[in-house]
Each structure stands twice: as structure tokens, then as C-alpha cells.
Amino acid sequence: MKLCFGSFMTVLKLCKPKSVKQKLLCGTVLLSVAPLYDIRNEDGTVHDLLICRSNLSPQVTDKAPTADAQETVGYFKKNILPLLDANKMKSGILALKDIIAKDNEIKPDVVVDRASGKTKADILKQTSFALEEFLAGLFLYTASVVNNTAGKSFIGNIKAEYIESFDDRSDEIALVNTSSKPTTTALTVQEGAQIDVVGVETLITISDQIAKLMVFEKPEKDMLVTLLTESNGKCLNCGNALGIPVRNKLPSSKCEVVYLTLSATESQGYENAVALCEGACAKEVEVMSVDEKKALLASKRRCAEIQAFIERTESIRFPKEIETVLREIHKVKNLSELEKTDLKDLVEIEKKIHEPYLKDKIDASMVRLYKKVKDICGRLEQEIGFDTQMFGEMMKSAQILLSSGLKDKPEITDPQEFVIGLLVEKLSSQVGQQHKDACDIIIGYLVKRCDLFNENAKQS
Numbered sequence: 396m397k398l399c400f401g402s403f404m405t406v407l408k409l410c411k412p413k414s415v416k417q418k419l420l421c422g423t424v425l426l427s428v429a430p431l432y433d434i435r436n437e438d439g440t441v442h443d444l445l446i447c448r449s450n451l452s453p454q455v456t457d458k459a460p461t462a463d464a465q466e467t468v469g470y471f472k473k474n475i476l477p478l479l480d481a482n483k484m485k486s487g488i489l490a491l492k493d494i495i496a497k498d499n500e501i502k503p504d505v506v507v508d509r510a511s512g513k514t515k516a517d518i519l520k521q522t523s524f525a526l527e528e529f530l531a532g533l534f535l536y537t538a539s540v541v542n543n544t545a546g547k548s549f550i551g552n553i554k555a556e557y558i559e560s561f562d563d564r565s566d567e568i569a570l571v572n573t574s575s576k577p578t579t580t581a582l583t584v585q586e587g588a589q590i591d592v593v594g595v596e597t598l599i600t601i602s603d604q605i606a607k608l609m610v611f612e613k614p615e616k617d618m619l620v621t622l623l624t625e626s627n628g629k630c631l632n633c634g635n636a637l638g639i640p641v642r643n644k645l646p647s648s649k650c651e652v653v654y655l656t657l658s659a660t661e662s663q664g665y666e667n668a669v670a671l672c673e674g675a676c677a678k679e680v681e682v683m684s685v686d687e688k689k690a691l692l693a694s695k696r697r698c699a700e701i702q703a704f705i706e707r708t709e710s711i712r713f714p715k716e717i718e719t720v721l722r723e724i725h726k727v728k729n730l731s732e733l734e735k736t737d738l739k740d741l742v743e744i745e746k747k748i749h750e751p752y753l754k755d756k757i758d759a760s761m762v763r764l765y766k767k768v769k770d771i772c773g774r775l776e777q778e779i780g781f782d783t784q785m786f787g788e789m790m791k792s793a794q795i796l797l798s799s800g801l802k803d804k805p806e807i808t809d810p811q812e813f814v815i816g817l818l819v820e821k822l823s824s825q826v827g828q829q830h831k832d833a834c835d836i837i838i839g840y841l842v843k844r845c846d847l848f849n850e851n852a853k854q855s
């Protein structure tokens with residue numbers, strides 16, 4: 396085993412909620428020491444770091460050795476912990492300890508936790524951890540002294556099962572809260588200096604104010620990015636479009652992070668956070684009943700689940716000609732003089748679509764639109780080189796990826812309708828929500844063309 400940035404980050408990745416994207420988590424970690432190096436939107440860069448294919452950018456490795464350890468700890472507490480699943484962290488710590496123990500190149504007296512100054516030998520004995528300190532300390536170590544590509548031959552061992560193998564030992568780890576510790580501020584009084592001049596009370600007030608200033612909007616902003624991404628840019632309370640953050644730019648509509656705590660003792664974190672319209676909807680929360688809050692939290696989880704499903708198809712990007720096709724379909728979909736198709740002339744889908752409501756819906760839409768969509772696709776194949784066959788195959792791959800994730804979701808009672816909904820969501824997330832109706836139509840067309848859900852038809 397090797398403790399490198401890739402293995403460190405892979406452990407964190409396996410301890411995040413599904414809805415937090417790995418690029419967001421990894422990018423946010425790197426921003427701790429290199430505030431101008433933002434790769435939170437770069438899948439490829441993050442992926443290569445996680446599998447130890449590439450080394451960290453000099454923008455990170457130049458800064459890490461001299462980074463202020465306590466500032467980095469504060470940053471991890473505010474920005475990284477909210478992106479992790481607290482339930483998994485004890486197993487995550489045990490995994491990191493195991494990796495450190497098995498890394499034969501680290502001698503026992505080497506300082507591995509650069510925040511607390513603990514050596515390898517200290518860490519192997521350690522049972523009580525301040526999470527932000529431990530993670531910040533290991534990150535600084537990996538970014539300062541380890542060549543990331545050196546971990547390449549070991550990184551494949553760090554999988555979900557590896558982390559889970561520590562689950563039944565989680566009692567060995569105690570997590571300690573550092574929030575009761577006094578905040579370390581830049582204020583230090585040199586020995587012999589005349590404290591009396593300003594007075595101790597003034598000093599405390601100033602140091603309090605500095606501590607407040609240090610809690611600037613950034614952590615909330617990262618949480619907002621996560622929440623808006625998983626809610627598909629909508630306010631969960633009223634459905635208003637707030638926008639999805641793109642490349643670090645926040646949406647123009649005003650929104651804020653609100654915590655739906657159900658009791659006074661419940662702590663605030665990712666699990667109970669939602670993004671709502673600033674002012675209006677956010678204020679309503681104050682007077683909401685427990686049941687109303689629970690309903691809102693349920694829709695938060697549903698949205699997050701949908702986004703996690705769609706993330707499975709992240710590698711699929713449809714050719715951009717599809718936008719023209721959808722625009723054309725959008726234009727004609729409400730025309731009254733469309734030439735209808737007799738249902739008997741269309742492929743019978745009863746054997747492959749088992750949900751009657753869905754079958755009727757597709758049939759009804761295709762009786763009206765099948766010919767028109769076929770014409771549009773045929774014409775655009777000639778004019779702009781749109782490849783209907785390839786598009787159908789890509790959709791099919793997406794459908795298989797999404798369907799395979801449904802196996803352990805018995806609570807979803809209409810799986811085919813659910814998958815089609817996800818395919819529409821996937822396509823409209825690429826081409827823009829204004830074409831959602833057209834996305835719905837073209838997917839019905841692919842079902843009728845037998846690009847989608849065709850496995851059962853073949854069997855019979």
C-alpha cells in the first residue's frame with residue numbers, strides 16, 4: 396500500500412454521499428492550499444489523480460509544504476466535512492490508518508499528520524481523532540512529499556469493499572469535536588508586550604471579530620453548489636428555477652442554504668440542508684410543522700437519488716446535432732394538421748413495456764408524432780449528419796446503466812417509467828430544460844423504433 400494523494404482522496408470519495416460529485420470533493424480539497432487552482436468542473440483531471448495516473452499540479456505541490464496547517468484544518472472543517480458522510484468516516488479513518496501501516500516506505504518516526512505533528516508510530520496507536528485535523532494533516536503530507544503516480548500499482552485495492560471491511564471495527568475510533576477549542580487566530584501577544592495598553596477585553600473582542608470574519612461565505616457557497624446540483628437548480632419548496640451553478644458562477648436568482656432540523660439537538664449538516672429562495676421560501680421554514688419539513692427532506696432525498704442515478708451515465712454525451720433535432724420536434728409538436736399513424740402500423744410494444752400507463756402514453760404520443768419525428772430525423776441525417784442509429788445506441792447504453800442501478804430499489808414500483816424519466820432528465824440536462832417535451836417525444840420514438848427496452852421483444 397501507498398499513502399499518496401490518490402489513495403487518500405479515493406478513501407474520501409468512498410466516504411461521500413452519492414450526490415456529492417467526486418470532482419467537487421477533490422477540487423474543494425485542492426483549493427485549501429491553492430485558491431486559484433479550481434478543477435471542480437474537470438472530470439478527467441480528477442479521475443487521473445484518483446487513479447494515480449498523474450501527479451498533482453505544481454500549483455498545489457509548490458504551496459502545500461509551506462501552507463499554514465491550522466488554516467488548512469479550519470478550511471477542512473468548514474468546506475470538506477460537509478461534503479462527507481459522517482456515518483462512514485470511522486471506517487474511512489481505519490482504512491487510512493491501515494494504508495499508513497502498510498506503506499513500507501514510511502519510517503515509524505516520520506511525521507505523517509502535518510497538522511498535529513504526529514508520526515506514523517503515533518498514528519498507529521491513535522484512537523481519538525479530530526476529523527478535520529487528521530484529514531488536513533494527511534492531505535498536506537501527500538501533497539508535499541509523495542509522488543502521486545507512485546501509488547499506481549496499489550490504488551486498485553481501495554474499493555468500497557475495502558472501506559466496508561472496517562465497519563465492524565468502528566468502535567475502535569472516537570471522533571472528537573474541535574469546536575469547543577478556542578479558535579486560533581492570527582493574534583498573538585509577544586512576551587513582554589504591553590497588553591494593558593489595549594486591555595485584555597479589547598483583545599478578546601478583536602479576536603472574536605477576526606474569527607467571525609474568517610467564516611466568510613465560501614463554505615456556504617460550496618454547500619449551495621452541491622444542493623442546487625442535486626435539486627436540478629430548483630427551489631425544493633416552490634419549484635422556482637434558481638439555476639445550476641456553472642464553472643464557479645452562482646445562479647442569478649437569490650437563494651440560500653436552510654437547515655431543516657427536526658429537533659433542537661439535531662446538528663446542521665449536508666443531510667438536512669436544502670437550497671431555497673432567499674427570503675420568501677427560506678422564511679417559511681421557521682413556521683413549518685415537523686411533517687412539512689419531513690416532506691421537504693423526502694423530496695431532497697428523491698432529487699439526490701435521481702441525480703445519483705443520472706451520474707451513472709456521466710460518460711455518455713450525445714452528439715450536439717441532437718439539439719437541432721429536438722428544436723425541430725419542439726416546433727411541430729402542437730401542430731394540428733399532423734399526419735396520424737395507424738397504431739397497427741407501429742411496432743407492438745406490449746411485450747417490452749410492461750407498465751400499461753406508460754405503454755398507452757407512448758402509443759398515444761407516437762400515433763400523432765411517429766411519422767413527423769421519422770421525417771425530421773431522416774431529413775437531418777442528410778442535412779447535418781445526425782446519426783439516428785448511433786443516438787439510439789447511446790440511449791440504449793444509458794438505459795442499461797440506469798436499469799442496472801434499479802435492481803436494489805424494490806420501492807420503485809414503475810421501473811420502466813422511472814428509467815424513461817431519467818433518460819429524459821439526462822438528455823435535457825445536456826440540451827437545456829426548454830426542450831424537455833421534445834426529449835420525452837424522441838425517447839418514445841426510440842421505444843417504438845425498438846432501440847430501447849428491446850431485450851424482451853427479442854426473446855419472444
Ligand SMILES: [Zn+2]
Binds near residue numbers: 630631634672
Ligand atoms: Zn422557493
